[in-house]
Amino acid sequence: MNRNNLRRILIAACIVCALILSGTGAVSAANQSTFVITDFSMYPQSLMPGDSGIITVTLRNTGSTFVPVNQIFIKDSDGIKSTVTPYQNPIGGVGAGDTFTLSLPVISKGKTGTFYPVLYVDFDGNSGNYLKYPFAVIVDDKSIVISVTGRPDVFEPDTTQTVALTIGNLRMNAIEAVEISASGTGVTSKQTSLFLGTIDANKAANGTLSVSTAEETKEVTFDVRYRNGPAWHTESITIPLESGVSKTGAELIVNNIEVKNTGSSYTVIGDVNNAGLTTAKALVVTTEGVTKTGLYPSYVVGSLDEDGLSEFEVTFSNPADNKVTLVFTYKDVNGNTYTQKQEVPTTSAVTESQTSGGSNPVAAVLIVIVILVILAGGFAAWKKGKIFARK
Incomplete structure (x- = not known):
């Protein structure tokens, strides 16, 4: 064998190897047909140990004649196995220029790494005319x-x-x-x-x-x-978990409380401040242990932000044991309801007349004394002729 013939043989062998590694099927001299893989995918892209996956492959007959297909299967590797037996005569064959797509399942044996099972397409089952396509399967335990x-x-x-x-x-x-x-x-x-x-x-x-x-x-x-x-x-x-009361919730402080007695009912006026770290939503002030009556049996403050301040006013009658309990109800951002109570005595209630100053006896006496002093001083000055000269 001369050097040129040896060179041609080596070139042909290299071409055949390249066709096999690139997924191009072997060429049948009898029918002048060639199969190539036009599309290959794996779902998912990588497996976890023990996972199963789906191999989807599309093959094309680039030859000029019909080619029968005997069987299609995946040959197991060290870490990957096929979960089905070989497909016997799965499609009958493929015509010239036609394509077909097939999905095959694989499963990881439990090892991690990159493995190379091989896809085989056997065309006639006798003459060794087949396509051989090794492919990579990645198995990792990242989660x-x-x-x-x-x-x-x-x-x-x-x-x-x-x-x-x-x-x-x-x-x-x-x-x-x-x-x-x-x-x-x-x-x-x-x-x-x-x-x-x-x-x-x-x-x-x-x-x-x-x-x-x-x-x-x-x-x-x-x-x-x-x-x-x-x-x-x-x-x-x-x-x-740590159980308890939230350290970042709303915290109400009540100040400047004043109780008024109108005769038929009572009124409590005051200020409520949110000294907590979150908003007290849907804040309502009402009373307990009394008969709710008047203009404000309940007082709606609404949302009271952290460091916020609001006035309130509630009216009621018939306090038991000379006291009334103020009830402050509010919600947090999750809709949870919280209640805070404060007891206020009604014995120190100021009457309406005292508030207006119309019938306060002490004030009346003081006013009379002031008037008498002024009159006495004026009379003394008049007698001495310091205001009007006497005739």
Whole structure:
């Protein structure tokens, strides 16, 4: 064999190898037909250990004649196996210039790394006319990260509290159907779950979940369920609770209280200040232990911001035991209702006439004394001739 013939053989061998590695099928000399892979994809892009995935491949007959297809299968590798037996005569064959698309399932054996199973398309089953296509499958154990980005300082029993969460996707592919739910002893939620949907690779999504806890609740667990391709996964984070009264809630301070007695009813006037760190919403002032009557049986303040100040006025009658209880009711941002009470004696009530000054005997006496002093001084000055000369 001369040098030129050897060179031609080596070039032909290199071309055949290149065709196989690039996904181009072998050429049948008998029917002058060639198969090539025009599209290849894997869902999801990477697997987690034990996950299953779907390989979708599109092949094209670039030849001039019909080609029968005997079987299509995936040959297992070290970390990947096929979950189906070879497809026997799956499509019959492919005509000249036609394409066909086929999906095949694979599953991870549990190892991590990059593996290379091989797709085989056997055309006649006898002469060795087949397409061989190795492909890469990545298996990694990267999952998600769950961060608590907002929570109350304490969880008051039987009240609704809001917890803010951030879900970060550490995988190289998107995760789907992301859903957050809360669980634990005595933990309830009006939301059965919070649906976030799809989170792209190396991205994050934020969400809030409102939960209510009981006296015996010691911790709350937030479960994040998601799909990596067709496989479901769940990751969780548990936060310990501190029970008690919120240190950042509204705190009402009542000052400048004045009680008036109109004869048939009483009126309490005063100032209410919010010395807390959050707004007292829907603040209403009313009374307890008396008969609500008059113009203001209840007084609506509305929203009272932190450091806010508002006047109020309530009217009532028939106080028992010479006292009245002022009742301050308000809500927080989650709709929880809080009540604060303050007892005020009615024995020091000022009557309406005393307020106007019309019948105060002490004031009347003082006025008479002042007038008499003035008159006496004037009379003395007149006698001495200092004001009007006497004739």
